[in-house]
Amino acid sequence: MRLQNYIYVTALVLVTCCVSLSAQTFQNLSSVSGTLNQGLFSTNLAWGDYDGDGFLDLYCTNWGTAVTNPINALYQNQGDETFINTAAIAGVDNNGNSMSAAFADYDNDGDLDLYVADFYAQDFLYQNQGDGTFNEVGRSRGLVNLERRGNVTSVAWGDYNTDGLIDFYIGKFYFANELYNNNGDGTFTPVTDLDVGDARDTNAVLWADYDGDGDADLYTVNREQENQFYRNDLNVDGSFVEVSAALGVANNEIGQNGTWGDYDNDGDLDLYLANIGANALYENDGGTGFTDVAGLAGVRIDNSWLTAMADWVDYDGDGFLDLYLATGADRQFQRDILYANNTDGTFDNINAFANLPTGPSVHFAARWGDFDGNGAPDLYMTDGFGSGNLLFLNETPSGRFIKVLVQGKDGQQDGGHVPAIGASVRLLNTDGELVATRHVSDAAGVYFGVQEGVEYRIEVSFSDITTVVTVVGVRGGDQRTVVRP
Secondary structure, three states: HHHHHHHHHHHHHHHHHHHHHHHOOHHHEEHHHOOOOOOOOEEEEEEEEEOOOOOOOOEEEEOOOOOOOOOEEEEEEEOOOOOOEOOHHOOOOOOOOOOEEEEEOOOOOOOHHHHHHHOOOOOOOEEOOOOOEEEOOOOOOOOOOOOOOOOEEEEEEEEOOOOOEEEEEEEEEEEEEEEEEEEOOEEEEOOOOOOOOOOOOOEEEEEEOOOOOOOEEEEEOOOOOOEEEEEEHHHOOOOEEOOHHHHHOOOOOEEEEEEEEEEOOOOOEEEEEEEEEOOEEEOOOOOOOOOEEEEOOOOOOOOOOOEEEEEEEEOOOOOOOOOEEEEEEEEEEEEEEEEEEOOOOOOOOOOOHOOOOOOOOOOEEEEEOOOOOOOOOOOEEEEEEOOOOOEEEEOOOHHEEEEEEEEEOOOOOOOOEEEEEOOOOEEEEOOOEEEEEEEOOOOOOOEEEOOOOOOOEEEEEOOOOOEEEEEEEEEOEEEEEOOOO
């Protein structure tokens, strides 16, 4: 019995030590960074280098009450781990009960513009003037949510027709969602003939090329009914085809959000769904269907849990995507979770080892972005109860990462990040073997964990051209910008 106990204790110590050693830690900079956003009900966030100085800035959306309508915040990165709220100066001090925001260069002038989705009002489209300020052009030109039909919950940029111009799709409550086509002259036109207007109280919309055919497919995360998945067949027969049931992703939990990422490094994108209820991890079966492996992977979460948002990133530089869950909603306090990828298809909850929040909270959103510019992804999360948002600096050595910024068509700004949203980025070894795949979904860049001192090459496929851009001789600690030809 003593021997058995000894063996058990020894094994426990070894396991604990292994987890501790593998887990990289974070430093809480929330109070000193100027991004606390305290006293406000914060709903969402977007990373983006709006002023082109090479450092990611942060737009934070806030939710009001019957008494007050708090103003959204634009935190300008000062390059020294601090931020200043420039929302009023920049002209983006929106107070319309905002639910979502997203940066993109819609006019292809080389700087990031901003779309803000408001629940109780018509949306805002802010055009970047290139001098640190924005002009609101959506309302004045009748470009966004023209008739204010329904309450908008989410927005996602994506080049659905592969013409090199970024379009957008908005998710709504009470009315059908809408797809807007970028006309290339600074205006947008609602698309009414493709039958993608899901009318099921959508909480989130996600673009991704799940089948690897070069165009963006559309997934909607719905609150009360099954989710919808529209396969993009425009290059085949000029249509979108609803395939959620056929592919096995018609999830009918109360959907909150979702995130695409190649967690198993097999070259195709997998889907994680954050729900009020059981979450799902849909493993991509090579573009022919999906299998829910959340239970086998250890990331299901039980039916009593409320997950507001999930976000993939390789936070520790081991080459595999990890998963952060922002939990708690509707004022129900629950604990966030950082799932570390064990590289064998399973995950472990390592919050306790990573110096991240372990107590109950109401975090509506969490997103990764390298705000200090060292190449390692950092973490920001919004608080839905007013106690303050949180910013954590990733202390993993930057030499374990390769950061890639992908610029799209006609981007002209030197040193800035003009994201080619929808691009596919692959990391290969010197023998040409696939190491990992990343999907450009926002303005924060993509991150690869790598072995220090080992040489790799990067391949980038853009959604609107067939040419693959290759960068050779890349090593850990490198940050590369790849520009569309």
